[in-house]
Amino acid sequence: MRQTIPAIPPQILNAAENNDLVIFVGAGASKLCGSPDWRGFANGVVVELKNAGVLNFLAAEQLQSIPDARRTLSVAMNLAKTKGVKINYEAILHPAKPRERGARLYEILKDLNSIVVTTNYDKWLHKANREQITVGGEDAAARPETLPMDYLEAKYYKNEHFLPYVLTEKGAVIHLHGSYKDEDSMIISMRHYMRHYADEKVVKFLNHLFTHCTVLFLGYGVAELEILEHIIRSNDPVEKNSASEPRHFLLNPIQSHQVQQNQFTENYFSDECGIRVINYEIDEKGYDEVVDVLEAWAPAIKAKTPSLLDYQHQLQLFITDESDALKRTSAIKLVQSQPGLTPFFLNSIKDARWFNELEANGFFAPTSMPPLVITEEQDGGLLYEAPRWPALRYLENVATEGREEDAERIMAVLRKITAYGSESGFDNWRIWASCATIMSLLPLNVIKFKDIDMIGVWLNTMFNADLIGHNICTGLLPRLLESLAPDDADKALALIEKITVEKSDA
Known part of the structure; x- marks a missing residue:
């Protein structure tokens, strides 16, 4: 008898609508493609060691007989590294052709275009679009030598990749336990797990994920509970969500006769992990049933195109x-x-701690200053608009704090952009007016005598310089005149001369 597809919880629908839904994919999904379970994976590595002459028949049998498959795998991988044996993870983890139902599951996941986090090492989430495997105008998929390009390389699979930012990238795939392409990135042994889930990047990434997103787990069965516990308990979402309905969900395959066991599972995830279990019966189709569930849900939970307002919320x-x-x-x-x-x-x-990162990423680069926007009016005249440069607003915020070490760095930026303007002929009176305001806020000792020449560049705009002059005359000049330092008196005289000369020329 055909079972009913479970209803989509409203929290998942709301998360999909708001682009806050993240799908967490476990080993059960890859097994539908024909990938091995932990025991099959471990035995595959042992066989490669045996074929390479590292293990004889007896040693291989004994290693494979260790009850904990991940312990077998950990020992085997360390042995391979010690002996210099290159393990063919591609062949072990992937059949020549994925099973039809598994391939369909991953097609649905790809079409959802949601952010996906996975503890799997394999390639199934990276199926390329046809346009991504076309080279030189030819259909690469039709050429046998290019078949490996059917799958793209994983982008996020190392600890250094696990920034909250990647949870804003539509369609991103994050391999939380590494990629088979990079053996050193693979999290397998207990030592790996302990180190991995103590790493600051991983902890903060998961904290952001479970605090600000709604997570739907699929492909996690009894065999993967230990992995799931590592993930969940690293952030203890139970405490965060104890006063409200669970925000995270687990698609759980059940057999209809296991009523009591199913209830125990639901209670465990709810009480210990803050996760609501969504059961679906597998009496008829077995574990393939998850494909039908996700296919039925797909139209309602497909990721929307984020708006600028959505990104602003994330920012x-x-x-x-x-x-x-x-x-x-x-x-x-x-x-x-x-x-x-x-x-x-x-x-x-407003915090000065941003300064180095902003500078390193080119936010203060002179070439990023917006030029004048020139439009032709109906009467044939030209209209000049001087856009603001947002970077100067940040510098103004930091300059207001008055810390000398920050002031030196700000002054260096003003010198750089002014030199660029002087050499290139760049002109934007609004930017020069902001520079005048910022300089007026800085401690006088960081303003050198030669820096007064910069004001001449600002005043030499082809447009009205009144605002520039006003900012200087009401900000910097009075401070120089009131200062008792002899150097400041010299600066004041040079500034007065600069203002009067420039204004008279204008």
Whole structure:
């Protein structure tokens, strides 16, 4: 008798609508493609060691007889590394052709275009689109020598990749336990697990995932419970969600006669992990049933195209704690991928700790200054618009704090962009007016006598320089005149001369 597809919880529907749904894929999904379980994987590595002459028949049999398959695998992989044996993980993990139902499951996952996190090492989540395997105008899929290109390389699989930022990248696939292409990245032994889940990047990545996203686990059965516990308990979401309905869900295959066992499983995940179990019966089709469930759900949970407002919400999560270096890095990466966020970003941050990262990523580069926007009016005249440069708003925020070490760095930026303007003929009176404001906020001792010449460059705009002059005359000049330092008196005289000469020439 055909079983009913379970209903989609409203929390999952809302998460999909808001682009907050993350799908967590376990080994059960890959087994549908024909990939081995832990025991099959371990035995495959042992066989390669045997074929390479590292193990004889007896040693291979004894190694394969260890009850814990992951212990067998850990010993075998260490032995391979010691003996210099290159293990063919491609052949062990992947049949020549995936089983039809498994391939269909991964097609659905790809079409959802959701963010996917997986503890699998294999390639099934990286099926290339036809346009991605076309070289020189020819269909590479039709050429046998190019068949490996049917699958793309994993992009996120090392600890250094696990930044909250990747959870904003539509369709991203994150291999939490590494990729078969890089043996050193694979998390297998207990020592690997302990080190991995103590790593700051991994902990903060999972913390962000479970705090701000709704997670749907699939492909996790009894054999994978230990792995799932490592993931969940590393962030203890039970405490965070104890006062509300669970935000995370597990698709759980059940047999209809195991009523009591199913109840125990539901209670365990709810009480210990803060996860709601969604049961689906496998009496008729077996584990393949998950394909039908996901196919039925797909139209309702397919990822939407994020709007700039969606990305702005994500950015706000990163910049709330300006002391967190990983979140600062995530914020910058998100802004680089979505340049439309730049004004909001630079107007929002105020902490000097951003300075080095912003400078290293080119936010203060003179070439990023916006030029004049020139439009022709109906009468044939030209309209000149001077856009703001958001980077200067950040510098103004930091300059207000008045710390000398920050002031030196800000002054260096002003010198660089002014030199660029002087040499290239760049002109934007709004930018020069902002520079005048920033200089007026800096400690006087960081402003050198020769820096007064920069004001001449600013005033030499082809447009009205009144705002530039106003900012200098109401900000920097009074401070220089009131200062008791002899050097500041010299600067004041040079500034007065610069202003009067430039203004009279104008």
